[in-house]
Structures are given as structure tokens and as C-alpha cells.
Amino acid sequence: LADAIKNSRVVLGESGAPNVRADLNEKLPVTGLAMLGEEPQQFMFEFPGLLRNVPVLEEAAAGRGLFTIRPERDGIVRRVPMMMVAQGVTMPSLTFEMLRVAGGSGTILIKADKGGIQSLGITGFAIPTDLYGQLWIHYARRDPSIYVSAVDVLDGRVSPDRIAGKLILIGTSSVGLNDIKTTPVTPAMPGVEVHAQVLESALTGDVVSQPSYGIAIEFFAAMIMGLLVIAFAPKFGPVTLVVVGGLFASVLIGTSWYFYSQHRLLIDFT
Structure with a gap:
């Protein structure tokens, strides 16, 4: 070996x-x-x-x-x-x-x-x-086709072209070996697949990142939201506040989605 x-x-x-x-x-x-x-x-x-x-x-x-x-x-x-x-x-x-x-x-x-x-x-x-x-x-x-059985490789049932020139990870998928992870896309993914x-x-190059200034932006947005509620709560009724708050929240969620979908940046205003 x-x-x-x-x-x-x-x-x-x-x-x-x-x-x-x-x-x-x-x-x-x-x-x-x-x-x-x-x-x-x-x-x-x-x-x-x-x-x-x-x-x-x-x-x-x-x-x-x-x-x-x-x-x-x-x-x-x-x-x-x-x-x-x-x-x-x-x-x-x-x-x-x-x-x-x-x-x-x-x-x-x-x-x-x-x-x-x-x-x-x-x-x-x-x-x-x-x-x-x-x-x-x-x-x-998840793509099950990326898996190749080690037994099939050892028994010669896998074409060399299947693995030639590729990065190969050798791992397990058995639940009993305690290497099953919970991910956002599935509750049970073998660690080797992670x-x-x-x-x-x-x-x-499809990498998601969270910029160092992201936390500051999130904090600033939360502070602005709180100040707006304090300033306008005495002047407007509950229905108006709910509508305005919903619109503001929609803008923040839309902004988060834009940064994620277009720039792969994680800025979570929620």
C-alpha cells in the first residue's frame, strides 16, 4: 500500500x-x-x-x-x-x-x-x-453517479477512463460508521460527499462568501429598522405600521437575495 x-x-x-x-x-x-x-x-x-x-x-x-x-x-x-x-x-x-x-x-x-x-x-x-x-x-x-464502489474497482468492473484524470475521494457511506452529515440540501449526506x-x-469558482463588512451592514439595517419603528409608532396606526414594516422587510430580503444570486455574497438581514 x-x-x-x-x-x-x-x-x-x-x-x-x-x-x-x-x-x-x-x-x-x-x-x-x-x-x-x-x-x-x-x-x-x-x-x-x-x-x-x-x-x-x-x-x-x-x-x-x-x-x-x-x-x-x-x-x-x-x-x-x-x-x-x-x-x-x-x-x-x-x-x-x-x-x-x-x-x-x-x-x-x-x-x-x-x-x-x-x-x-x-x-x-x-x-x-x-x-x-x-x-x-x-x-x-446530489448526483449518485459520482459514486464508484470500491468493490467494483478492486474486481476490475470499473473502466480506467471513469477515474482517470479526476480527483478521487475514498470514503464511506455507511450510517454505522458515524460519518453522515446534515446539510441544507439533505438531512443525510456522507461526509465524503461534503x-x-x-x-x-x-x-x-462557484463559492459563496460572507464579507467582513457584512455584520456591520446587518447591524446598521437592524438599527435603522428599530429607529423607524420608534419614530413612527406614535404617529401611525398598527395597520400602517405593519404595511410599512412589511415593505421595508421585503426590500431587505430582496437586497439579500440580490447579493446572493448575483455576487454569491451572504448578507443576512433577517
Whole structure:
């Protein structure tokens, strides 16, 4: 297995962990990082431990990335961290490392300001992120045809043309292995498909982003709405207030939809 990995451009997945600490092999090549602006590590998700593969496989791989996915507070996966810190090591996600290796880039450029991380760049790609270095996934419709059974591959029932020249993710879809995620488009999506959605968003350039000034705009709109209610409530009846409030809310919702549909910007006035 190590020989097969060494003869290909394979990126191994690792996991940030709270209670597991790995023996960091200083001989392993480390993905180069270049920082522009503020120190980005202060904004990244950090794990005290790191779960790695056996050393013989780690040494044979072309890259290593974290496949850790952090759902939102409601359990839905809307964003995926693209850069994280595990056991003191700054590491890319599995998908971002795959893009780096596939593109032949030696260094990841991280842009950050005082408000947080702005974007991540490699050769051929500049991906906007939120302030924590997370990518907002623009989910596509599920396509079962992208799945290829590992058994069929091992038994020679899959044409080499089916996988030649493609980025391949090896994962599981069994519920019992506890890697099923809830997403905005389906209540049950295998974690490996979430990573595939990230790759598709990055490769097609169809990436959703939340600008750093978005929160300020949302706060300003809410403040204006509150001031208008305070100013006009004593002068108008409840029906007029409901109508005016509905019109104002419609304008805000329409503005949010415009920024999302035309510019893939997330500005949520609701």
C-alpha cells in the first residue's frame, strides 16, 4: 500500500482530536505557508491533539490534510474549515491540500486582517473564506453517479477512463460508521460527499462568501429598522405600521437575495 501511495499523488486524511496526541515526525515535508497581513492562526479552529496514519503511509504520501468537519450549532454543515491548527501545527483541510497537490503549488497564501482571515490562495485558486478560514459551501444537487464502489474497482468492473484524470475521494457511506452529515440540501449526506461538494465549489469558482463588512451592514439595517419603528409608532396606526414594516422587510430580503444570486455574497438581514 505504501508503494502504491508513493507512486501516486495521494493526500492522506488526518483528524484534529481533543485527547489524542501524535508523534510529530520532523522528517515529513510540511506544506509551506505564506502570510499576508495579520497572524492568521489566532482566528483558526484549534485542536489540542492530532490523529495521524501509521508512519510508513505518512512518509509515502504527497500531502496530508485534516478532514475534520464542524457542524453549526443546529447540527447543519454549512461551512468547512480550510485551514486549522492541530497539536500546534497549522494544516490545510484534506480538500484544500488535494487542490494544492493537484495544482503543483508548494505554498499556501493566507490573507488576513484585524477582522479575521480573508482568503486562501494556491496556484490557480484564490478562495474567499469567513473570518475563521471556513468555506461556505454552495451545495449542488446530489448526483449518485459520482459514486464508484470500491468493490467494483478492486474486481476490475470499473473502466480506467471513469477515474482517470479526476480527483478521487475514498470514503464511506455507511450510517454505522458515524460519518453522515446534515446539510441544507439533505438531512443525510456522507461526509465524503461534503468534501466532494467543497472541491466542486472551488474548481468551478462557484463559492459563496460572507464579507467582513457584512455584520456591520446587518447591524446598521437592524438599527435603522428599530429607529423607524420608534419614530413612527406614535404617529401611525398598527395597520400602517405593519404595511410599512412589511415593505421595508421585503426590500431587505430582496437586497439579500440580490447579493446572493448575483455576487454569491451572504448578507443576512433577517
